[in-house]
Amino acid sequence: MSVKETTQTQSTLRSEARIARGALHRLRQDLFVDAFAFRPLPPLEDAKVARWVPWLPERIRRWVRWLPHYAVGFFSVCVFLGSLSLTDSLAPPRAVLVTAFCLLVAAPPMVSLFRPIGAFWLSLFAFGVSMVAGSVLSDYGGGVWTGAGFATHLAVMTLVVLRTRPRLAVEMWLVTFGSGAVLSALAGEWATSDLPPVAFFAGVVLVSAAAVRAWREERRQVVETRTATAEERSRRTLLEERATIARELHDVVAHHMSVIAIQAEAAPYRVENTPPELATSFSTIRENAVAALTELRRILGVVRSEDPDAFVESDPEAPQPTLANLESLLGSVRSAGLEVEAVVTGAARPLPQGVELSAYRIVQEALSNALRHSPGADARVEISYVLGGIGLRIVNGVPSRLAKPSPGAGHGVLGMRERVQMLGGEMTADHTEEGGFEVAAFIPVANTAGETAPGGVTA
Secondary structure, X not given: OOHHHHHHHHHHHHHHHHHHHHHHHHHHHHHOOOOOOOXXXXXXXXXXXXXXXXXXXXXXXXXXXXXXXXHHHHXXXXXXXXXXXXXXXXXXXXXXXXXXXXXXXXXXXXXXXXXXXXXXXXXXXXXXXXHHHHHHOHHHXXXXXXXXXXXXXXXXXXXXXXXXXXXXXXXXXXHHHHHHHHHHHHHXXXXXXXXXXXXXXXXXXXXXXXXXXXXXXXXXXXXXXXXXXXHHHHXXXXXXXXXXXXXXXXXXXXXXXXXXXXXXXXXXXXXXOOOHHHHHHHHHHHHHHHHHHHHHHHHHHHHOOOOOOOOOOOOOXXXXXXXXXXXXHHHHHHHOOOEEEEXXXXXXXXXXXXXXXXXXXXXXXXXXXXXXXXXXXXXXXXXXXXOOEEEEEEEXXXXXXXXXXXXXXXXXXXXXXXXXXXXXXXXEEEEOOOOOEEEEEEEEOOOXXXXXXXXXXXX
Protein backbone atom coordinates (compact mmCIF):
# COMPACT_ATOMS: atom_id res chain seq x y z
CA MET A 1 0.00 0.00 0.00
CA SER A 2 1.39 3.36 -1.02
CA VAL A 3 1.93 6.26 1.36
CA LYS A 4 -0.89 8.23 -0.30
CA GLU A 5 -3.37 5.36 0.14
CA THR A 6 -2.28 4.91 3.74
CA THR A 7 -2.81 8.62 4.42
CA GLN A 8 -6.26 8.54 2.84
CA THR A 9 -7.22 5.48 4.89
CA GLN A 10 -6.06 7.12 8.11
CA SER A 11 -7.96 10.29 7.24
CA THR A 12 -11.12 8.25 6.57
CA LEU A 13 -10.73 6.42 9.87
CA ARG A 14 -10.27 9.71 11.74
CA SER A 15 -13.38 11.16 10.08
CA GLU A 16 -15.40 8.06 10.99
CA ALA A 17 -14.07 8.25 14.55
CA ARG A 18 -15.12 11.91 14.82
CA ILE A 19 -18.58 11.04 13.53
CA ALA A 20 -18.87 8.20 16.02
CA ARG A 21 -17.70 10.41 18.90
CA GLY A 22 -20.18 13.09 17.86
CA ALA A 23 -23.03 10.58 17.74
CA LEU A 24 -22.12 9.19 21.16
CA HIS A 25 -21.85 12.71 22.57
CA ARG A 26 -25.33 13.60 21.27
CA LEU A 27 -26.68 10.33 22.62
CA ARG A 28 -25.22 11.14 26.03
CA GLN A 29 -26.57 14.68 25.98
CA ASP A 30 -30.04 13.57 24.91
CA LEU A 31 -30.60 10.47 27.02
CA PHE A 32 -28.24 10.66 30.01
CA VAL A 33 -27.56 14.27 30.97
CA ASP A 34 -30.44 15.54 33.15
CA ALA A 35 -32.48 12.53 32.12
CA PHE A 36 -34.99 13.07 34.94
CA ALA A 37 -35.21 16.86 34.60
CA PHE A 38 -38.65 18.34 35.23
CA ARG A 39 -40.15 19.37 31.86
CA PRO A 40 -43.94 19.61 32.25
CA LEU A 41 -46.17 19.49 29.21
CA PRO A 42 -47.97 22.86 28.98
CA PRO A 43 -51.71 22.93 28.29
CA LEU A 44 -53.05 23.81 24.87
CA GLU A 45 -53.10 27.47 23.92
CA ASP A 46 -56.37 29.31 24.37
CA ALA A 47 -56.28 30.49 20.75
CA LYS A 48 -56.06 26.92 19.44
CA VAL A 49 -58.87 25.69 21.67
CA ALA A 50 -61.06 28.63 20.64
CA ARG A 51 -60.32 27.88 16.97
CA TRP A 52 -61.03 24.15 17.29
CA VAL A 53 -64.19 24.28 19.43
CA PRO A 54 -65.54 27.83 19.24
CA TRP A 55 -69.04 26.61 20.07
CA LEU A 56 -68.06 25.48 23.59
CA PRO A 57 -68.62 27.83 26.55
CA GLU A 58 -65.58 29.59 27.96
CA ARG A 59 -65.67 27.63 31.22
CA ILE A 60 -65.60 24.27 29.41
CA ARG A 61 -62.84 25.42 27.03
CA ARG A 62 -60.58 25.91 30.05
CA TRP A 63 -60.84 22.19 30.75
CA VAL A 64 -60.32 21.30 27.09
CA ARG A 65 -56.86 22.90 27.31
CA TRP A 66 -55.78 19.85 29.38
CA LEU A 67 -57.10 17.31 26.87
CA PRO A 68 -53.63 15.77 26.08
CA HIS A 69 -53.07 15.17 29.79
CA TYR A 70 -56.49 13.52 30.12
CA ALA A 71 -55.79 11.29 27.10
CA VAL A 72 -52.43 10.08 28.45
CA GLY A 73 -53.91 9.50 31.88
CA PHE A 74 -56.78 7.50 30.39
CA PHE A 75 -54.28 5.39 28.42
CA SER A 76 -52.28 4.65 31.59
CA VAL A 77 -55.42 3.60 33.43
CA CYS A 78 -56.43 1.30 30.57
CA VAL A 79 -52.96 -0.30 30.53
CA PHE A 80 -53.07 -0.87 34.27
CA LEU A 81 -56.58 -2.36 34.29
CA GLY A 82 -55.88 -4.48 31.21
CA SER A 83 -52.70 -5.90 32.72
CA LEU A 84 -54.37 -6.38 36.09
CA SER A 85 -57.05 -8.55 34.58
CA LEU A 86 -54.38 -11.19 33.90
CA THR A 87 -53.82 -11.79 37.61
CA ASP A 88 -57.12 -13.63 38.10
CA SER A 89 -55.57 -17.02 37.34
CA LEU A 90 -52.50 -16.50 39.52
CA ALA A 91 -51.88 -17.48 43.09
CA PRO A 92 -51.79 -14.62 45.67
CA PRO A 93 -47.98 -14.35 45.91
CA ARG A 94 -47.60 -14.12 42.16
CA ALA A 95 -50.66 -11.86 41.89
CA VAL A 96 -48.98 -9.30 44.14
CA LEU A 97 -45.88 -9.31 41.98
CA VAL A 98 -47.93 -8.98 38.80
CA THR A 99 -49.90 -6.09 40.29
CA ALA A 100 -46.61 -4.31 41.00
CA PHE A 101 -45.56 -5.09 37.44
CA CYS A 102 -48.82 -3.58 36.12
CA LEU A 103 -48.10 -0.38 38.04
CA LEU A 104 -44.57 -0.35 36.65
CA VAL A 105 -45.84 -0.69 33.06
CA ALA A 106 -48.67 1.86 33.44
CA ALA A 107 -46.62 4.56 35.19
CA PRO A 108 -44.25 5.69 32.34
CA PRO A 109 -46.98 7.28 30.14
CA MET A 110 -47.99 9.52 33.05
CA VAL A 111 -44.36 10.27 33.88
CA SER A 112 -43.78 11.35 30.26
CA LEU A 113 -46.03 14.36 30.91
CA PHE A 114 -43.47 15.75 33.36
CA ARG A 115 -40.13 13.99 32.83
CA PRO A 116 -40.06 12.66 29.24
CA ILE A 117 -36.52 11.24 29.14
CA GLY A 118 -36.93 9.70 32.59
CA ALA A 119 -40.18 8.14 31.41
CA PHE A 120 -38.27 6.46 28.56
CA TRP A 121 -35.78 4.85 30.94
CA LEU A 122 -38.55 3.77 33.31
CA SER A 123 -40.51 2.32 30.39
CA LEU A 124 -37.41 0.57 29.05
CA PHE A 125 -36.91 -1.03 32.45
CA ALA A 126 -40.57 -2.11 32.50
CA PHE A 127 -40.16 -3.54 28.99
CA GLY A 128 -37.15 -5.56 30.12
CA VAL A 129 -39.08 -6.81 33.13
CA SER A 130 -41.99 -7.79 30.86
CA MET A 131 -39.63 -9.82 28.66
CA VAL A 132 -38.28 -11.66 31.68
CA ALA A 133 -41.80 -12.12 33.08
CA GLY A 134 -42.99 -13.44 29.75
CA SER A 135 -40.28 -16.09 29.86
CA VAL A 136 -40.83 -17.00 33.51
CA LEU A 137 -44.65 -17.04 33.26
CA SER A 138 -44.80 -18.80 29.94
CA ASP A 139 -47.41 -21.19 31.31
CA TYR A 140 -49.72 -18.25 32.07
CA GLY A 141 -49.65 -16.53 28.70
CA GLY A 142 -46.20 -15.00 28.93
CA GLY A 143 -46.43 -13.51 25.45
CA VAL A 144 -49.21 -11.23 26.67
CA TRP A 145 -46.89 -9.75 29.31
CA THR A 146 -44.19 -9.03 26.76
CA GLY A 147 -46.70 -7.61 24.29
CA ALA A 148 -48.20 -5.29 26.92
CA GLY A 149 -44.75 -4.06 27.95
CA PHE A 150 -43.70 -3.45 24.36
CA ALA A 151 -46.92 -1.65 23.36
CA THR A 152 -46.64 0.67 26.36
CA HIS A 153 -42.95 1.29 25.73
CA LEU A 154 -43.63 2.13 22.08
CA ALA A 155 -46.36 4.56 23.14
CA VAL A 156 -43.96 6.20 25.61
CA MET A 157 -41.23 6.56 22.97
CA THR A 158 -43.75 8.13 20.60
CA LEU A 159 -44.80 10.64 23.28
CA VAL A 160 -41.16 11.47 24.02
CA VAL A 161 -40.41 12.11 20.35
CA LEU A 162 -43.48 14.32 19.97
CA ARG A 163 -42.45 16.27 23.07
CA THR A 164 -38.70 16.66 22.46
CA ARG A 165 -36.81 16.44 19.18
CA PRO A 166 -36.92 14.13 16.12
CA ARG A 167 -33.43 12.63 16.50
CA LEU A 168 -34.44 10.96 19.76
CA ALA A 169 -36.47 8.53 17.66
CA VAL A 170 -33.29 6.92 16.29
CA GLU A 171 -31.46 7.06 19.61
CA MET A 172 -34.28 5.45 21.62
CA TRP A 173 -34.80 2.83 18.91
CA LEU A 174 -31.14 1.82 19.02
CA VAL A 175 -31.03 1.70 22.83
CA THR A 176 -34.32 -0.20 23.08
CA PHE A 177 -33.67 -2.91 20.55
CA GLY A 178 -29.98 -3.19 21.41
CA SER A 179 -30.98 -3.92 24.99
CA GLY A 180 -33.90 -6.04 23.80
CA ALA A 181 -31.66 -8.18 21.63
CA VAL A 182 -29.35 -8.91 24.59
CA LEU A 183 -32.24 -9.76 26.93
CA SER A 184 -34.01 -11.80 24.29
CA ALA A 185 -30.89 -13.84 23.61
CA LEU A 186 -30.72 -14.62 27.32
CA ALA A 187 -34.48 -15.20 27.70
CA GLY A 188 -35.18 -17.58 24.80
CA GLU A 189 -36.34 -17.76 21.23
CA TRP A 190 -38.39 -14.52 21.27
CA ALA A 191 -35.45 -12.58 19.88
CA THR A 192 -34.93 -14.91 16.99
CA SER A 193 -38.54 -15.06 15.83
CA ASP A 194 -40.23 -11.82 16.87
CA LEU A 195 -37.63 -9.12 17.44
CA PRO A 196 -36.83 -8.16 13.80
CA PRO A 197 -40.44 -7.51 12.67
CA VAL A 198 -41.22 -5.76 15.97
CA ALA A 199 -38.15 -3.58 15.55
CA PHE A 200 -39.19 -2.71 12.00
CA PHE A 201 -42.72 -1.82 13.09
CA ALA A 202 -41.41 0.32 15.95
CA GLY A 203 -39.03 2.08 13.56
CA VAL A 204 -41.89 2.96 11.22
CA VAL A 205 -43.94 4.35 14.10
CA LEU A 206 -41.05 6.38 15.54
CA VAL A 207 -40.02 7.77 12.15
CA SER A 208 -43.63 8.86 11.60
CA ALA A 209 -43.68 10.55 15.01
CA ALA A 210 -40.35 12.23 14.24
CA ALA A 211 -41.74 13.51 10.93
CA VAL A 212 -44.77 14.95 12.72
CA ARG A 213 -42.53 16.60 15.31
CA ALA A 214 -40.25 18.03 12.61
CA TRP A 215 -43.25 19.38 10.70
CA ARG A 216 -44.65 21.02 13.84
CA GLU A 217 -41.26 22.54 14.64
CA GLU A 218 -40.88 23.85 11.10
CA ARG A 219 -44.36 25.34 11.17
CA ARG A 220 -43.64 27.01 14.52
CA GLN A 221 -40.43 28.51 13.15
CA VAL A 222 -42.27 29.76 10.07
CA VAL A 223 -44.91 31.41 12.26
CA GLU A 224 -42.22 32.99 14.45
CA THR A 225 -40.36 34.22 11.37
CA ARG A 226 -43.50 35.71 9.88
CA THR A 227 -44.38 37.36 13.18
CA ALA A 228 -40.89 38.79 13.54
CA THR A 229 -40.96 39.98 9.93
CA ALA A 230 -44.32 41.66 10.41
CA GLU A 231 -43.11 43.34 13.61
CA GLU A 232 -39.91 44.47 11.91
CA ARG A 233 -41.90 45.82 8.96
CA SER A 234 -44.22 47.71 11.28
CA ARG A 235 -41.27 49.09 13.23
CA ARG A 236 -39.52 50.15 10.05
CA THR A 237 -42.70 51.76 8.73
CA LEU A 238 -43.13 53.62 11.99
CA LEU A 239 -39.56 54.91 11.87
CA GLU A 240 -40.00 55.98 8.25
CA GLU A 241 -43.21 57.79 9.16
CA ARG A 242 -41.47 59.56 12.02
CA ALA A 243 -38.69 60.59 9.66
CA THR A 244 -41.30 61.96 7.25
CA ILE A 245 -42.99 63.86 10.06
CA ALA A 246 -39.63 65.29 11.14
CA ARG A 247 -38.88 66.37 7.58
CA GLU A 248 -42.24 68.09 7.27
CA LEU A 249 -42.08 69.78 10.66
CA HIS A 250 -38.64 71.08 9.74
CA ASP A 251 -40.27 73.57 7.39
CA VAL A 252 -42.69 74.70 10.10
CA VAL A 253 -39.98 75.19 12.72
CA ALA A 254 -37.56 76.71 10.21
CA HIS A 255 -40.14 79.32 9.27
CA HIS A 256 -40.55 80.45 12.87
CA MET A 257 -36.78 80.44 13.49
CA SER A 258 -36.24 82.51 10.35
CA VAL A 259 -38.78 85.07 11.56
CA ILE A 260 -37.01 85.22 14.94
CA ALA A 261 -33.63 85.73 13.28
CA ILE A 262 -34.95 88.49 10.98
CA GLN A 263 -36.80 90.27 13.78
CA ALA A 264 -33.78 90.08 16.08
CA GLU A 265 -31.55 91.55 13.36
CA ALA A 266 -33.97 94.38 12.50
CA ALA A 267 -35.01 95.27 16.06
CA PRO A 268 -31.94 97.43 16.96
CA TYR A 269 -32.51 99.66 13.91
CA ARG A 270 -36.07 100.46 14.93
CA VAL A 271 -35.02 102.10 18.18
CA GLU A 272 -32.92 105.23 18.39
CA ASN A 273 -29.92 105.15 20.65
CA THR A 274 -30.18 101.43 21.25
CA PRO A 275 -28.40 100.44 24.49
CA PRO A 276 -25.38 98.25 23.86
CA GLU A 277 -26.73 95.57 26.20
CA LEU A 278 -29.99 95.35 24.19
CA ALA A 279 -28.14 95.24 20.88
CA THR A 280 -25.93 92.45 22.25
CA SER A 281 -29.00 90.50 23.34
CA PHE A 282 -30.62 90.82 19.93
CA SER A 283 -27.36 89.76 18.30
CA THR A 284 -27.20 86.69 20.56
CA ILE A 285 -30.81 85.81 19.71
CA ARG A 286 -30.06 86.06 16.00
CA GLU A 287 -26.91 83.94 16.30
CA ASN A 288 -28.79 81.23 18.21
CA ALA A 289 -31.61 81.28 15.65
CA VAL A 290 -29.16 80.93 12.76
CA ALA A 291 -27.37 78.08 14.59
CA ALA A 292 -30.70 76.37 15.16
CA LEU A 293 -31.54 76.68 11.47
CA THR A 294 -28.17 75.13 10.59
CA GLU A 295 -28.85 72.17 12.90
CA LEU A 296 -32.33 71.76 11.45
CA ARG A 297 -30.91 71.58 7.94
CA ARG A 298 -28.37 68.98 9.09
CA ILE A 299 -31.13 66.85 10.66
CA LEU A 300 -33.23 67.26 7.54
CA GLY A 301 -30.43 65.76 5.47
CA VAL A 302 -30.40 62.70 7.72
CA VAL A 303 -34.13 62.01 7.86
CA ARG A 304 -35.12 63.05 4.36
CA SER A 305 -37.41 60.43 2.84
CA GLU A 306 -36.51 58.89 -0.53
CA ASP A 307 -40.12 57.89 -1.24
CA PRO A 308 -42.44 60.89 -0.84
CA ASP A 309 -46.18 60.40 -0.53
CA ALA A 310 -48.34 60.13 -3.63
CA PHE A 311 -49.88 63.57 -3.32
CA VAL A 312 -46.84 65.52 -2.12
CA GLU A 313 -45.68 68.21 -4.53
CA SER A 314 -42.71 67.18 -6.62
CA ASP A 315 -40.83 70.35 -5.69
CA PRO A 316 -38.95 69.70 -2.43
CA GLU A 317 -38.81 73.41 -1.77
CA ALA A 318 -42.60 73.81 -1.98
CA PRO A 319 -44.32 74.90 1.25
CA GLN A 320 -45.93 72.22 3.37
CA PRO A 321 -49.67 71.81 2.69
CA THR A 322 -52.40 72.86 5.10
CA LEU A 323 -56.17 72.47 5.23
CA ALA A 324 -56.36 75.42 2.85
CA ASN A 325 -55.11 73.00 0.18
CA LEU A 326 -57.89 70.51 0.91
CA GLU A 327 -59.81 71.26 -2.29
CA SER A 328 -56.73 70.54 -4.37
CA LEU A 329 -56.32 67.21 -2.58
CA LEU A 330 -59.97 66.30 -3.11
CA GLY A 331 -59.66 67.17 -6.78
CA SER A 332 -56.69 64.83 -7.15
CA VAL A 333 -58.56 62.03 -5.40
CA ARG A 334 -61.68 62.53 -7.53
CA SER A 335 -59.60 62.41 -10.68
CA ALA A 336 -58.25 59.06 -9.47
CA GLY A 337 -61.79 57.64 -9.38
CA LEU A 338 -62.94 58.13 -5.78
CA GLU A 339 -66.23 59.98 -5.20
CA VAL A 340 -65.61 62.06 -2.10
CA GLU A 341 -67.73 64.61 -0.24
CA ALA A 342 -66.26 67.19 2.14
CA VAL A 343 -68.17 68.70 5.06
CA VAL A 344 -66.69 71.42 7.27
CA THR A 345 -68.50 72.38 10.47
CA GLY A 346 -67.66 75.14 12.89
CA ALA A 347 -65.96 78.47 12.36
CA ALA A 348 -62.86 77.84 10.29
CA ARG A 349 -59.85 79.57 11.82
CA PRO A 350 -56.07 79.46 11.43
CA LEU A 351 -54.45 76.68 13.42
CA PRO A 352 -50.80 76.06 14.30
CA GLN A 353 -48.87 74.94 11.26
CA GLY A 354 -48.02 71.56 12.79
CA VAL A 355 -51.71 70.87 13.42
CA GLU A 356 -52.69 72.00 9.92
CA LEU A 357 -50.02 69.82 8.34
CA SER A 358 -50.91 66.74 10.40
CA ALA A 359 -54.64 67.17 9.72
CA TYR A 360 -53.96 67.45 5.99
CA ARG A 361 -51.74 64.33 6.03
CA ILE A 362 -54.34 62.31 7.96
CA VAL A 363 -57.04 63.18 5.42
CA GLN A 364 -54.61 62.42 2.62
CA GLU A 365 -53.61 59.02 3.99
CA ALA A 366 -57.19 58.02 4.77
CA LEU A 367 -58.31 58.85 1.23
CA SER A 368 -55.28 57.00 -0.18
CA ASN A 369 -56.28 53.94 1.82
CA ALA A 370 -59.84 54.24 0.50
CA LEU A 371 -58.50 54.32 -3.06
CA ARG A 372 -56.24 51.34 -2.41
CA HIS A 373 -58.49 49.06 -0.37
CA SER A 374 -62.04 50.12 -1.33
CA PRO A 375 -62.09 50.68 -5.12
CA GLY A 376 -65.40 52.03 -6.36
CA ALA A 377 -66.58 53.13 -2.90
CA ASP A 378 -67.77 56.60 -1.90
CA ALA A 379 -65.93 58.58 0.76
CA ARG A 380 -66.86 61.40 3.10
CA VAL A 381 -64.51 63.85 4.84
CA GLU A 382 -65.77 65.72 7.90
CA ILE A 383 -63.74 68.50 9.51
CA SER A 384 -65.06 70.01 12.73
CA TYR A 385 -63.62 73.18 14.25
CA VAL A 386 -64.44 73.21 17.98
CA LEU A 387 -63.23 75.23 20.95
CA GLY A 388 -60.77 72.58 22.13
CA GLY A 389 -59.22 71.70 18.79
CA ILE A 390 -60.15 70.12 15.48
CA GLY A 391 -61.96 66.87 14.75
CA LEU A 392 -61.47 64.75 11.63
CA ARG A 393 -63.62 61.92 10.35
CA ILE A 394 -62.98 60.12 7.07
CA VAL A 395 -65.29 57.25 6.21
CA ASN A 396 -65.66 55.20 3.04
CA GLY A 397 -68.30 52.73 1.96
CA VAL A 398 -68.17 49.16 0.74
CA PRO A 399 -65.96 48.56 -2.34
CA SER A 400 -67.80 47.75 -5.54
CA ARG A 401 -64.99 45.60 -6.93
CA LEU A 402 -62.19 43.42 -5.65
CA ALA A 403 -59.19 45.29 -4.26
CA LYS A 404 -55.69 44.32 -5.34
CA PRO A 405 -53.43 42.86 -2.61
CA SER A 406 -51.39 45.51 -0.83
CA PRO A 407 -48.23 44.50 1.05
CA GLY A 408 -48.36 47.65 3.18
CA ALA A 409 -51.85 47.08 4.55
CA GLY A 410 -52.29 48.76 7.92
CA HIS A 411 -49.07 50.79 7.83
CA GLY A 412 -50.83 54.02 6.88
CA VAL A 413 -52.86 53.74 10.07
CA LEU A 414 -49.60 53.56 12.02
CA GLY A 415 -48.45 56.83 10.48
CA MET A 416 -51.75 58.59 11.17
CA ARG A 417 -51.76 57.39 14.76
CA GLU A 418 -48.18 58.58 15.21
CA ARG A 419 -49.08 62.07 14.01
CA VAL A 420 -52.09 62.31 16.32
CA GLN A 421 -50.18 61.04 19.36
CA MET A 422 -47.36 63.49 18.66
CA LEU A 423 -49.86 66.33 19.06
CA GLY A 424 -51.51 64.85 22.14
CA GLY A 425 -54.70 63.79 20.37
CA GLU A 426 -56.72 60.61 20.05
CA MET A 427 -57.60 58.48 17.06
CA THR A 428 -59.67 55.43 16.17
CA ALA A 429 -59.61 53.40 12.96
CA ASP A 430 -61.91 50.45 12.41
CA HIS A 431 -64.40 48.86 10.06
CA THR A 432 -67.95 50.16 10.02
CA GLU A 433 -71.06 48.02 10.46
CA GLU A 434 -71.87 48.46 6.77
CA GLY A 435 -68.50 47.01 5.73
CA GLY A 436 -66.60 50.23 5.06
CA PHE A 437 -63.81 51.84 7.04
CA GLU A 438 -63.75 54.85 9.32
CA VAL A 439 -60.90 56.99 10.63
CA ALA A 440 -61.76 59.46 13.40
CA ALA A 441 -59.23 61.74 15.09
CA PHE A 442 -59.25 64.70 17.44
CA ILE A 443 -56.27 67.02 17.70
CA PRO A 444 -56.33 69.44 20.65
CA VAL A 445 -55.47 73.09 20.08
CA ALA A 446 -54.98 75.64 22.85
CA ASN A 447 -57.82 78.18 22.90
CA THR A 448 -56.90 81.70 21.88
CA ALA A 449 -58.32 84.87 23.35
CA GLY A 450 -61.49 86.04 21.71
CA GLU A 451 -62.34 82.61 20.27
CA THR A 452 -66.06 82.18 19.99
CA ALA A 453 -68.36 79.24 19.84
CA PRO A 454 -68.39 77.70 16.40
CA GLY A 455 -71.22 77.93 14.05
CA GLY A 456 -71.83 75.62 11.11
CA VAL A 457 -70.47 75.80 7.59
CA THR A 458 -70.88 73.14 4.93
CA ALA A 459 -68.66 72.78 1.87
